[in-house]
Amino acid sequence: MVPDFLTIAEAAKLIETKELSPVELVESRLARIERLDGKLHSFIRVLADSARTEARAAEAEIAAGKYRGPLHGIPLGLKDIYETAGVPTTGHSKVMQDHVPRADAFTVKKLRDAGAVVMGKLATHEFAFGGPSFDLPWPPARNQWDTSRFTGGSSSGTGAAVPAGLVLGGTGSDTGGSIRGPAAYCGLAGIKPTYGLCSRAGVLPLAFSLDHAGPMAWTAEDCAIMLQAMAGHDPADPASADRGVANYRGLLHGEVKSLRIGLVRHFYETDHPADAPTRQGIDAAAKALEGLGCSARELKLSPLAEWSACGMTIMLTESFAIHEANLRTRFTDFGEIFRDRMALAGLITGADYMQALRRRRELVAELDRAMQEVDIVMTAAAPGEAPPIESVGKFVTMEKPSLTMPFNVTGTPAMSVCCGYSPAGLPLSFQIVGRRFEDATVLRLAHAYEQATEWRGRRPAL
Amino acid sequence: MTRQELDAAFARLGLNVPEAERGDIAAATRILEELLARLRPAGRGVFAEPAHTVAFPRKG
Numbered sequence: 001m002v003p004d005f006l007t008i009a010e011a012a013k014l015i016e017t018k019e020l021s022p023v024e025l026v027e028s029r030l031a032r033i034e035r036l037d038g039k040l041h042s043f044i045r046v047l048a049d050s051a052r053t054e055a056r057a058a059e060a061e062i063a064a065g066k067y068r069g070p071l072h073g074i075p076l077g078l079k080d081i082y083e084t085a086g087v088p089t090t091g092h093s094k095v096m097q098d099h100v101p102r103a104d105a106f107t108v109k110k111l112r113d114a115g116a117v118v119m120g121k122l123a124t125h126e127f128a129f130g131g132p133s134f135d136l137p138w139p140p141a142r143n144q145w146d147t148s149r150f151t152g153g154s155s156s157g158t159g160a161a162v163p164a165g166l167v168l169g170g171t172g173s174d175t176g177g178s179i180r181g182p183a184a185y186c187g188l189a190g191i192k193p194t195y196g197l198c199s200r201a202g203v204l205p206l207a208f209s210l211d212h213a214g215p216m217a218w219t220a221e222d223c224a225i226m227l228q229a230m231a232g233h234d235p236a237d238p239a240s241a242d243r244g245v246a247n248y249r250g251l252l253h254g255e256v257k258s259l260r261i262g263l264v265r266h267f268y269e270t271d272h273p274a275d276a277p278t279r280q281g282i283d284a285a286a287k288a289l290e291g292l293g294c295s296a297r298e299l300k301l302s303p304l305a306e307w308s309a310c311g312m313t314i315m316l317t318e319s320f321a322i323h324e325a326n327l328r329t330r331f332t333d334f335g336e337i338f339r340d341r342m343a344l345a346g347l348i349t350g351a352d353y354m355q356a357l358r359r360r361r362e363l364v365a366e367l368d369r370a371m372q373e374v375d376i377v378m379t380a381a382a383p384g385e386a387p388p389i390e391s392v393g394k395f396v397t398m399e400k401p402s403l404t405m406p407f408n409v410t411g412t413p414a415m416s417v418c419c420g421y422s423p424a425g426l427p428l429s430f431q432i433v434g435r436r437f438e439d440a441t442v443l444r445l446a447h448a449y450e451q452a453t454e455w456r457g458r459r460p461a462l
Numbered sequence: 463m464t465r466q467e468l469d470a471a472f473a474r475l476g477l478n479v480p481e482a483e484r485g486d487i488a489a490a491t492r493i494l495e496e497l498l499a500r501l502r503p504a505g506r507g508v509f510a511e512p513a514h515t516v517a518f519p520r521k522g
Binding site for chain 1: 477
């Protein structure tokens, strides 16, 4: 009997020692998807046949002594903006519902090379921006802790599927918080890696200069395992960094006691006030990290609205440019939320965009200066528990400043980490941010925190 | 932005926005204007360079 819930690290250990068969593991996940996903809508396409074939191949390779590593035989899901050879990649949109790529995205190929089994394509907000939408070819994903609640977005299907144990990990993308938002609302770990660390080639773009591909999984250790496979230079992505890849899992167990943490309280106390349970969770997390030997002090940055305005202007402008042709000819084939946000985006002028890029340089320099004094920035990832899905408005992402956008503007690695549960039993979260290409430090601190607290021991009752 | 200005902008952009949705968008232009106003801090000089995030392609 395969347990309902396993982390990637736990399953990998069992597979390596031949105590767990990849075929059994994949069958158990397919049965779980069959039983639960009618309520969650986390998948828009389940690839049962190919997953079984891949699992059998993994099992045969491992039996033959060709174990590839900790993703070998592990069932993962792919946000449906990651291109998959011969399998539709739709962006959860009618506009691309018949799009069948000829090749896998670079990161998908790397995950397959590491032995991962692709279980299917996961729900997303339309083109990683517009949602939750009820007028698309597929329904929006539901939060597995309470299906009347929002998953966050845009990596909504990954946010729903991983904590529910339908897959052990999945891919996300993050342009203004689309990995960290669903990770926060759904209680999993999600890292937006440094800009350029993971190739975006074959990942449908939202905004070229802000888009990040990255992993989402139950723990920081699982994110490290996935990032190990996903990271690396790709000449097909003009922003891909041509540098070595750290040993993320190996570095998880290093010291954290010398780390200096800068706590940006004003982001979630005055600029976009978080609710009391979230503030208490972050305070407790800061204390827990001090208990591990880190030092924490308050850090002041420009008001959150400045960071958010800069990032949002860039995101809207670049996304309008990407979708301009289809918006002109097929406007009502897009969902209402996406198309109306894009209509608003069309009003931004070239001068506005250039001013946003100038502001970006100023803000990047500001964070770089601040991070000469601290190793880690810590702040909220979301203002509270997941709201009711029906309450999420069309322009909500613009009405209040985003707690996650600052680190898309700067391209620094940023991660959502669960720090407890609200009185209603919904996950709460905080954000850990590192210097560019110090993703290993972010993962190490998140791992140390998870090990020191009880939050990873709780899963949704489904 | 007035409703007339919005209609003119959509015509110029070539966007066929349904009539029923134009009111929501018109209301949201206030949010956009607030965002855009934040991009122009006082005192920025002419040499303030924009961020360049993407490298030029290599030769060959």
